[in-house]
Amino acid sequence: MVKCEECDAEIKIPADSIEGEIVSCPDCGSSYELVKSEGGFTTKPAQVVGEDWGQ
Amino acid sequence: MTEGKTSSSLTLLYDTIRWEEKAIYEAAKKKGIEIKKIDCKDLVLDLNTPHSEFHSQIIIQRCVSYFKSLHSTAALEGLGAKVINPLDTAINCGNKLFTHMIIQKKGIRTPKVITAFSSESALSALDDFGYPAIIKPTIGSWGRLIALLRDKEAAKAVFEDREHMFPLYQIYFLEEFVSRPPRDIRAIVVGDDVVAAIYRYSEKDEWKTNMALGGRAENCPITDELEDICIKSSQAVGGKIVGVDLMESSKDGLLVHEVNNTTEFKNTVRITGINIQDMIVDYSLRYPIN
Secondary structure (H helix, E strand, O other): OOOOOOOOOEEEOOOOOOOOOOEHHHHOOOOEEEEEEOOOEEEEOOOOOOOOOOO | OOOOOOOOEEEEEEEEEEHHHHHHHHHHHHHHOOEEEHHHHHHHOOOOOOOOOOOOEEEEEEOOOOHHHHHHHHHHOOOOEEEOOOOOOOOHHHHHHHHHHHHHOOOOOOOEEEEEHHHHHHHHHHHHHOOOOOEOOOOOOOOOOOOEEEOHHHHHHHHHHOOOOOHHHOOOOEEOOOOOEEEEEEEEEEOOOEEEEEEEEEOOOOOOHHHHHHHHEEEEEHHHHHHHHHHHHHHHOOHHHOEEEEEEEOOEEEEEEHHHOOOOOOHHHHHHHOOOOHHHHHHHHHHOOO
């Protein structure tokens, strides 16, 4: 479980998560990238969309 | 695929782990395959080294950023890696004008397109080409900056904006507005097989069919004609694993309007139940490294 940097809500990190995966805050929708740390994951704000993204 | 030496391990290059990247990673793990994940944002490459650690490595290119994907593919392929898809495919698919020219030269039907290189010539050309028409950026995805030009006034407004944008947006790629059902087709090609296809329906009050814009999807049967067109399109761009987008023109039949070199397939798996991630892993393990 981590705290949303925007609204302080709790974000659940699924057990099968992998580094680099994006998780979203259930309350405000902010997106975070999972970063591996000792004993689990921390988060950093994720780039949501870039001008050259997609297929 | 040409016979040759293959690799027993894989590398997944990404910049964001979406559903697709996680599915490929987990499919490889489940098969007991060694798969390394590399975040392109952390990648630093010495372009002059004669002995790169990436030489003869199979790299599944999955960067969602087109420019990160294109340039990392160029660098890694130059260092001797086998990137799926290769650089030629990324170049051919990343630009709608390049794709159009390559596939229509192979006799694959495409929507009618004109291109012009100034707003004045584009406006003048549209007088003959006719309205409505679609303007698309030559590089871009998810329906961004694509506009329906219903008449000359709409075209003037859009073109005026474009004159103040990055020079790429002053390449006027103008496509006919194809009369079709409110859907298009996304077919996934792995090697020489069309493995699954879906219809993508437009959202209400939206003429674009991109799933990123909230459209819905349904299974699409793979007919002999669809299969033939998709295989030819993939081969034309040098594709290994691609997504081919088609429209069903009421006048001209199936028209290919895009080939995607880092195709998304989450919705195709969800709708068809076909395990595309497994097929991608299996194909990559068969890919020759010499």
